[in-house]
Amino acid sequence: MSAIAGIILKASNSYANWHVKQMIKAIAHRGHNNENYWSNYKNTVHFGQRQLAVTPQNTNGTYQTYNNNRYQLVCDGEIYNYIEIKSFLQNKGFKFYTQNHAEVILAAYEFWKERCLQHFDGVFAFAIWDEKDETFFAARDRFGQKPFYYYEDEEHFVFGSEMKALWAIGVEKRIDKKMMFNYITLGHVQNCIDKEQTFFEETYSLPPSYYLTFKPSTDKASKITRYWSINKELKIDIGITDAIDKFTELFSKSIARQYRTEAVAGACLGGGIDSCSIAAIIHSYIKNENKSNALLKTFTAVFPGFEKDESPYIDLFNKRYTTENFRVYTTVDDLIRDFEKLCFHQEEPFPSTSTFSQYKVFEAAKNQDVKILFDGHGADEILAGYPGYIHWYLQEVISRHKLGSTRKERLAFKNNGQQFIWDFKNYMAAFLPSHAAMALEKREYLKTIHHPFINTDFLRLMKGREWEGIHKPIVTKLNDILYFSTCEMGLEQLLRFTDRNSMAHGIQIRMPFLNHELVEFIFTLPSPFKMHDGWTKFLLRKAMDKKLPDEIIWRKDKVGFETPQINWMENSKLQEYIHVSKQKLVTFGILSKKILENKVVALPVTSRNNYDWRYLCAAQII
DSSP states (O other), rough: EEEEEEESSSSSSOOOOHHHHHHHHTTTGOSSOOOOEEEOOOOOOOEEEEESSSGGGGOOOOOIIIIIIEEEEEEEEETHHHHHHHHHOOOOOHOOOSSSHHHHHHHHHHHHGGGGGGGGGEEEEEEEEETTTTTEEEEEESSSSOEEEEEEEEEEEESSSHHHHHTTTTTTOOHHHHHHHEEEEEEOHHHOOTTTTSSSSTOEOOOTTEEEEEOTTTOSEEEEEOOOOOOOOOOOOOOHHHHHHHHHHHHHHHHHHOOOOOOOOEEEEOOSSHHHHHHHHHHHHHHHOOOOOOOOOOEEOOOOOOOOOOOHHHHHHHSSSSSSEEEEOHHHHHHHHHHHHHHHHOOOSSSTTTHHHHHHHHHHHHTOOOOEEETTTHHHHHTTTTTTTHHHHHHHHHHHTTTHHHHHHHHHEEEEEOOOOHHHHHHHHHHHHHHHHHHHHHHHHHHHHTTTTHHHHHHHTTTTTTTOOOOOOOOEEEOHHHIIIISSSHHHHHHHHHHHHHHTTTEEEEEGOOOHHHHHHHSSSOGGGGSBTTBSHHHHHHTTTTTTTTHHHSSSOSSSSSHHHHHHHHHHHHHHHHHHHHHHHHHSSOOOGGGGGGGOOEEEOTTTTOOOEEEEEEEOHH
């Protein structure tokens, strides 16, 4: 992992190599090892990189390779299947002189050009300059685990791992008012329609699964192209037993590839099946391969006295698989003390205090000299783990005129502790899905224009733009909403929070559920393999049956990564912090003065109306 940055001059010489050094300095926390800089002989292209090298394989400096140094690369990330790709290319006549991933990326680009992305299993954001053809190529991994931001005008193209790299050389930091409006009123932290949009005007994010190209001498602007997508319509004929076997094979393969490391690796461990499954397989892998006599280090956020504290389930897991478990105790005082630092790293708003709790878990891992952490992100999105998916699944069942099955599943979900409302609207949504999508969009639209504390002048600025960023998918089957969460709105924002938190502490995060072959396979499976008999993530539960305690596999009360946010927001110091934030938003003409008369409303992480938390976050970026 690394901090990367670069400048490509189109029509002026207003930037030089030292500007890239300023960019790298601004994001130096992303790499604690040596720096590399490169400029072409015309001084029109400048690359920089600061490495976070935890193993010899990912010391990805600006690497010079084939054809008399024709290609130059800066890369943030790693290719998990670099051994397999390297072997293939060696058989094609390529020679390699190092063990790092950068050389493999460049050789693959030399051989396949942009089609190399189809062959990579990994996390990455990289840029390549072709000195012979004078062309620029940049790409981002399939799910957006690594970031790539850029600014472009008629004279320059500049890019970096974080937006603060761009701001460091004078790119203007101007709030995008529509993004701010949608965040405060709806809680949106990304635009699912225009995924390049950020909270800052003219500062763009390269979307996941896209590459970017341009030739400065002839192209007025860069062009982005999608190189990968999930075929959510593809179905295979397979039984549940074979599906479990195939899932287990792909999941284990993903973990094994990602565990190719000489560095100290650990795992995030909650009380749910996602993180416990990963930790259990790694534990068995270490034992079977005799990789180390040391115990796997695991890290857990705990909140004594909080009804949703995970400690009892961590104890259950450790009775089966002994790990060196570090429990991270986070308080509201920690939040107040570290909040500005957290916002500095995040750069854009985030929806709840869960992001801070994750930040502290990664800090604890750093303090134990752990360089790599495994994490369970992605399982809920691809395997239907969120309770909100239950409606969509039941609507799919009923649309197939299986009323008996619908009643049976509804009862089963309720018996498993799932609380949800089911009424005539759900029946209408099942048979009129496009109308349901329109109704949900209208509900969000009304929520934006009827927010009681938006400054009237600020609301007037949104005239004609009210619908921007509002989109609800037409859902006819469970796969539709899973695709939306995985590829359009949901997963990417979680990966953004995770990247910033991990890079703040020099930690590499690995997410085995987000192996693209595994994801593609899961999307070919019928809905009852994912939700069945009142259970979410049914396939994973069956795959891990007998490998984890039943209390974890068949747990009925599991929620997401939740903190005691209500208790924290009732703290007088935090309420004063929120009040000061409201005052700032009033001063900037975003909120009306009457908001200052309102007391803080303390709500849980899961609430869709966490307005006071949004005010706190929004004030930090203006």
